[in-house]
Amino acid sequence: MSRxxxxxxxxxxxxxxxxxxxxxxxxxxxxxxxxxxKMAADERYAGWIHPYAVAARDYGRAEDFxxxxxxxxxxxxxxxxxxxxxxxxxxxxxPHNFHAEQAILCLKAGRNVLVEKAxxxxxxxxxxxxxxxxxxxxxxxxxxxxxxxxxxRIINELIASGELGDVRAVRAELSYExxxxxxxxxxxxxxxxxxxxxxxxxxFIDMAVGADHGRSVARFDTTMVPFDTxxxxxxxxxxxxxxxxxxxxxxxxxxxxxxxGVICGTKGYAVVDNINNxxxxxxxxxxxxxxxxIDMPAQLTGYEYEVAAAANAILDGRGECPxxxxxxxLRIMELMDEIRGRxxxxxxxxx
Numbered sequence: 001m002s003r004x005x006x007x008x009x010x011x012x013x014x015x016x017x018x019x020x021x022x023x024x025x026x027x028x029x030x031x032x033x034x035x036x037x038k039m040a041a042d043e044r045y046a047g048w049i050h051p052y053a054v055a056a057r058d059y060g061r062a063e064d065f066x067x068x069x070x071x072x073x074x075x076x077x078x079x080x081x082x083x084x085x086x087x088x089x090x091x092x093x094x095p096h097n098f099h100a101e102q103a104i105l106c107l108k109a110g111r112n113v114l115v116e117k118a119x120x121x122x123x124x125x126x127x128x129x130x131x132x133x134x135x136x137x138x139x140x141x142x143x144x145x146x147x148x149x150x151x152x153r154i155i156n157e158l159i160a161s162g163e164l165g166d167v168r169a170v171r172a173e174l175s176y177e178x179x180x181x182x183x184x185x186x187x188x189x190x191x192x193x194x195x196x197x198x199x200x201x202x203x204f205i206d207m208a209v210g211a212d213h214g215r216s217v218a219r220f221d222t223t224m225v226p227f228d229t230x231x232x233x234x235x236x237x238x239x240x241x242x243x244x245x246x247x248x249x250x251x252x253x254x255x256x257x258x259x260x261g262v263i264c265g266t267k268g269y270a271v272v273d274n275i276n277n278x279x280x281x282x283x284x285x286x287x288x289x290x291x292x293x294i295d296m297p298a299q300l301t302g303y304e305y306e307v308a309a310a311a312n313a314i315l316d317g318r319g320e321c322p323x324x325x326x327x328x329x330l331r332i333m334e335l336m337d338e339i340r341g342r343x344x345x346x347x348x349x350x351x
Contacts, residue, residue, distance in 0.1 A: 020088070021091070025062060053087060123330065139313050141324050175254075
């Protein structure tokens with residue numbers, strides 16, 4: 001058991017903070033580091049969140065990262081990080097195919113984990129990881145930041161209010177330009193648009209009209225266009241829910257898009273400016289004239305919500321976050337497995 005798990009009152013009394021470490025030193029790790037530094041300087045979080053350590057496979061790289069952000073510790077191996085008893089929460093910031101192995105390493109060493117999306121490469125890995133979390137009594141939660149952000153509640157409240165009428169169709173689009181990084185196109189790294197950005201399209205739909213509203217997917221159709229390596233460059237999936245609502249999720253790493261989400265009802269529709277980090281929602285009437293704009297609360301980077309949720313779960317001794325329970329992670333992982341199954345896309349390590 002980690003040193004702070006289930007010890008909120010004692011930790012508060014002694015002024016102890018949740019020490020957060022980052023496993024990996026790539027681009028997304030830098031975003032998380034920026035978040036932690038901002039949280040440590042913000043009165044809402046400074047009393048209980050501490051940027052503590054970073055690990056990379058090369059000590060020099062880890063030390064450069066530590067110095068850049070002012071962390072306490074740098075480690076040249078993931079094993080050393082996992083063995084540090086002062087680490088309370090490890091953010092896993094490596095490619096998808098490594099998530100299960102590295103999270104299990106941390107859990108078995110007594111460290112709670114916040115695992116970057118996609119949680120794992122497939123459902124079997126996710127179940128194995130969560131089984132270890134059960135055995136150790138530690139937190140293992142997925143870092144789908146949109147699940148933790150206030151935008152989720154605000155969008156759900158809009159739909160529940162009836163302002164849009166009966167919602168019958170949704171589309172969610174998230175695509176980015178190709179950036180040449182190997183993790184996007186390499187099947188050995190579980191590459192492809194689906195696990196990289198398509199996971200956000202599916203999660204947006206799940207929150208906006210799916211499981212958050214008691215609906216279940218009844219059937220789906222899907223297609224993709226591959227990179228030369230065989231993983232999906234672009235894809236589209238049409239979901240039909242048990243009450244007939246239709247949703248279309250598209251994603252690509254071959255071209256940029258507007259990243260919008262559109263929720264269509266019998267009285268009007270709403271346009272979410274960016275399903276990957278909503279800043280505002282525009283509501284329109286049946287005449288296509290704007291009715292109002294809903295702005296989202298100001299944020300540090302948007303990652304602070306998942307860190308705070310994970311830290312709260314640790315202090316309360318919970319093995320999951322209510323914002324991202326295991327059932328939600330597994331449901332989306334199973335859907336992505338089924339989608340890849342329709343495509344015939346199997347990663348080399350799955351064979």
